[in-house]
Amino acid sequence: MRFILLTLSLVIVPFVHSQTDSAIIRTIYNEALSNGKAYEDLRSLCKDVGARLTGSAEAEMAVHWGKLKMESYGFDKVYLQEIQVPHWERGTKEAGWVKSKSGTLQKVHLLALGGSIGTNGVLTGELVLFNNLDELKAAKKKDVAGKIVFVNQKMDEQQINTFRAYGGCYAIRGFGAVEASKLGAKAVLIRSLGLPVDEHPHTGSMHYVDSVSKIPAAAISTQDAEWIEELLKKETAEFVLEMDCRDYPDVTSYNVIGEMTGTDHPERIITFGGHLDSWDTGEGAHDDGAGIVHCLEALRILKTINYQPKNTLRLVFFMNEENGNMGGKSYADWAKEQSHEKHIAALESDRGGFAPRGFHCDGSDEQVAFLSSLAPLFKEYDLHVFEKGYGGVDIGPLKKTVPGIPLYGFVPDSQRYFDFHHAPSDVFENVNKRELELGCAAIGSLLYLLDKSL
Amino acid sequence: MRFILLTLSLVIVPFVHSQTDSAIIRTIYNEALSNGKAYEDLRSLCKDVGARLTGSAEAEMAVHWGKLKMESYGFDKVYLQEIQVPHWERGTKEAGWVKSKSGTLQKVHLLALGGSIGTNGVLTGELVLFNNLDELKAAKKKDVAGKIVFVNQKMDEQQINTFRAYGGCYAIRGFGAVEASKLGAKAVLIRSLGLPVDEHPHTGSMHYVDSVSKIPAAAISTQDAEWIEELLKKETAEFVLEMDCRDYPDVTSYNVIGEMTGTDHPERIITFGGHLDSWDTGEGAHDDGAGIVHCLEALRILKTINYQPKNTLRLVFFMNEENGNMGGKSYADWAKEQSHEKHIAALESDRGGFAPRGFHCDGSDEQVAFLSSLAPLFKEYDLHVFEKGYGGVDIGPLKKTVPGIPLYGFVPDSQRYFDFHHAPSDVFENVNKRELELGCAAIGSLLYLLDKSL
Numbered sequence: 001m002r003f004i005l006l007t008l009s010l011v012i013v014p015f016v017h018s019q020t021d022s023a024i025i026r027t028i029y030n031e032a033l034s035n036g037k038a039y040e041d042l043r044s045l046c047k048d049v050g051a052r053l054t055g056s057a058e059a060e061m062a063v064h065w066g067k068l069k070m071e072s073y074g075f076d077k078v079y080l081q082e083i084q085v086p087h088w089e090r091g092t093k094e095a096g097w098v099k100s101k102s103g104t105l106q107k108v109h110l111l112a113l114g115g116s117i118g119t120n121g122v123l124t125g126e127l128v129l130f131n132n133l134d135e136l137k138a139a140k141k142k143d144v145a146g147k148i149v150f151v152n153q154k155m156d157e158q159q160i161n162t163f164r165a166y167g168g169c170y171a172i173r174g175f176g177a178v179e180a181s182k183l184g185a186k187a188v189l190i191r192s193l194g195l196p197v198d199e200h201p202h203t204g205s206m207h208y209v210d211s212v213s214k215i216p217a218a219a220i221s222t223q224d225a226e227w228i229e230e231l232l233k234k235e236t237a238e239f240v241l242e243m244d245c246r247d248y249p250d251v252t253s254y255n256v257i258g259e260m261t262g263t264d265h266p267e268r269i270i271t272f273g274g275h276l277d278s279w280d281t282g283e284g285a286h287d288d289g290a291g292i293v294h295c296l297e298a299l300r301i302l303k304t305i306n307y308q309p310k311n312t313l314r315l316v317f318f319m320n321e322e323n324g325n326m327g328g329k330s331y332a333d334w335a336k337e338q339s340h341e342k343h344i345a346a347l348e349s350d351r352g353g354f355a356p357r358g359f360h361c362d363g364s365d366e367q368v369a370f371l372s373s374l375a376p377l378f379k380e381y382d383l384h385v386f387e388k389g390y391g392g393v394d395i396g397p398l399k400k401t402v403p404g405i406p407l408y409g410f411v412p413d414s415q416r417y418f419d420f421h422h423a424p425s426d427v428f429e430n431v432n433k434r435e436l437e438l439g440c441a442a443i444g445s446l447l448y449l450l451d452k453s454l
Numbered sequence: 455m456r457f458i459l460l461t462l463s464l465v466i467v468p469f470v471h472s473q474t475d476s477a478i479i480r481t482i483y484n485e486a487l488s489n490g491k492a493y494e495d496l497r498s499l500c501k502d503v504g505a506r507l508t509g510s511a512e513a514e515m516a517v518h519w520g521k522l523k524m525e526s527y528g529f530d531k532v533y534l535q536e537i538q539v540p541h542w543e544r545g546t547k548e549a550g551w552v553k554s555k556s557g558t559l560q561k562v563h564l565l566a567l568g569g570s571i572g573t574n575g576v577l578t579g580e581l582v583l584f585n586n587l588d589e590l591k592a593a594k595k596k597d598v599a600g601k602i603v604f605v606n607q608k609m610d611e612q613q614i615n616t617f618r619a620y621g622g623c624y625a626i627r628g629f630g631a632v633e634a635s636k637l638g639a640k641a642v643l644i645r646s647l648g649l650p651v652d653e654h655p656h657t658g659s660m661h662y663v664d665s666v667s668k669i670p671a672a673a674i675s676t677q678d679a680e681w682i683e684e685l686l687k688k689e690t691a692e693f694v695l696e697m698d699c700r701d702y703p704d705v706t707s708y709n710v711i712g713e714m715t716g717t718d719h720p721e722r723i724i725t726f727g728g729h730l731d732s733w734d735t736g737e738g739a740h741d742d743g744a745g746i747v748h749c750l751e752a753l754r755i756l757k758t759i760n761y762q763p764k765n766t767l768r769l770v771f772f773m774n775e776e777n778g779n780m781g782g783k784s785y786a787d788w789a790k791e792q793s794h795e796k797h798i799a800a801l802e803s804d805r806g807g808f809a810p811r812g813f814h815c816d817g818s819d820e821q822v823a824f825l826s827s828l829a830p831l832f833k834e835y836d837l838h839v840f841e842k843g844y845g846g847v848d849i850g851p852l853k854k855t856v857p858g859i860p861l862y863g864f865v866p867d868s869q870r871y872f873d874f875h876h877a878p879s880d881v882f883e884n885v886n887k888r889e890l891e892l893g894c895a896a897i898g899s900l901l902y903l904l905d906k907s908l
Contacts, residue, residue: 029614030612033611033612034611157487157488157888160483160834160892195888196887355809357836380614382614382615382839382867413809413836415809415886415888416886416888416889432870432873433650434611434616434869434870435869435870438614438869
């Protein structure tokens, strides 16, 4: 397969690297590393705005922040795209305790899953443990009804790419409540989808279906999961849960958009961005503050070095990736409606602010081959992943509304991402300045090469 | 050049990857990631022993710690190699202040450079700034005599490989005191060799020469360097320095050695290790606690999976890399004297506990080509650097005493290394568990391939 791709890259897409390309990429990196604004912009987004769940005052402030930032960098156009978004709030009460049969009492570190209903007061039930969703599905109603289900699936630490380990566990968070409720459970707890064993619970989206009663759902820290597992080997225990999270009516929010207009083909659009919303814990630093400033900085750098794009470079700060993706869906629908526009590529950064490894392409073999042909230009910058893969959640809907569009995903090192993902530890202090800046430069360089080549 | 190497790798060293190789490497990675001891071993070295400068009680305890660890893992032989090492101590007084002409007074974050003499009481002198060592060398005696020289050279943040940026600044630390003293300076201060602008001073070795008077030398934090630079643009200032660091007579210490004896060729030795000593600030977590546990864990894993090496795998915890390299030099001399031994390769890890990128080979074109031919086996583990480069300080002297030996250097990502190098921030908490474990697995896998192939 790889051999075929390499052959294609030589035969079908003979991208010729010129000395100019190397020089421009070097200039982009130098600007990012010596005069970079990304780190300070991320500090501002994390500290001046903070966690910014869709529908919150902070999300509204993030929209304002994004528009001001884009205006301050003097892009050709800055505007908002109005969208309707869900509005869920954690509320103020959120706590859980384990009461063992032998009389111990211990509080756990817990976060309601996004979208969960509350407990409507204090909810108590016997804990019943399952190791994964299949075990839960196979259980008998009599063993689950009236109890609180605890799904203790560990992320597979043997996966080198941590996103694969995450994918392997996602179902317990997404569908645990539905499966537990089918068997009459009162609530569901999941082991947090995080790799380290520590005290931080990791929240994230979950789903209900109309045909099954809604039950509360929460994630407990991996550390708590470990001792509860040991406890339940020895004795039974009850769980006491209180949460007053709830849904509110949809509200109006915005994607924030900034553009450098194409000199030759203003109607040809290269969309790139990250998501402006975050979960309501931590500061959304890696997820996806990093992606926001990666892309903001990439455009700032191209403007600063006086690069004149042939095509229109459109930077989008998408709203609501975390719990609905209304920003991405609305943008893709809107893109289809703009009959004068031709969308030629999209790129997303939503895997954290770590040292760059390369880019994925969700596209045709030829499109992937084109990406692979760029690899030599990035060798001296330590990028080595230029292959078929995933683009991103926000740009994903473009695949349907703009058939044939290649979607590019920025690929940083994945090792530390699930230390912080959706957890209180996803704060500015856990982002490294140089790693962040190298991501901005890599993305700026790819945008240059896409604009030049497409 | 690359093409030639690739050709060589196919023609001269036809390393054939078997499914067994892939399976054994997978087993090594699984053990490191699922049952790894490296992170706990590093915690213990950092917290139970601590910073361990050659000659200190902590260095002696580190030797004891290393021997106990190797014995606890049941290696075939564990023994000490006695060596003579220097003994320098920081002492208890170490402080510096800037007194500006207009009357401000500010304390700076400062560390004496390793090997510096003390100030013998309080030393005061007018500050004179140079931007690099060449500027200082070109200065006139009248502009420097009786003053305190401040060399404010920044590490070049545009270098992608941070070790290159370090190399570009090394001279101000190594030779600043000699050059300043030649012109009659009272003392020398250098801007710390660290990339971030923060409050941590970075120490490290410096040199005197017999023909030039010794003067005290210290590193100030990059943050302090920045404001002092600004201050000196506006007005003159004095620096007040007190340090009571000094040399003591040489003492006896040890390299700690553990072996798995080769089944077919016990006399053929593959040496691998890191250095057990560290600077006396922080905890020597990345430098070089990580290298110590990388190599310890690599051998533990090979033993745990019941790998029987053909050749003898010799793990060495070298003493005194930081200020004399007596461990590395003594080991190389000793290796030469053991006429029954044949040293076939050496490997070192001394670039921190970050996500692996690959390996360097300091060797012949054929030896480099052999290393390059291993790359496909490591692709799924995200390693991509298999090229000519540097081995390491500890194994370096083997090049002279064992002509023709290939030296391999483990190459982790370099971006965060100079945040912590020789600074109070080089502590266990700044090492990531997975990144560390992946390094252990990469080194264990290369040892397996070297043992099998050489």
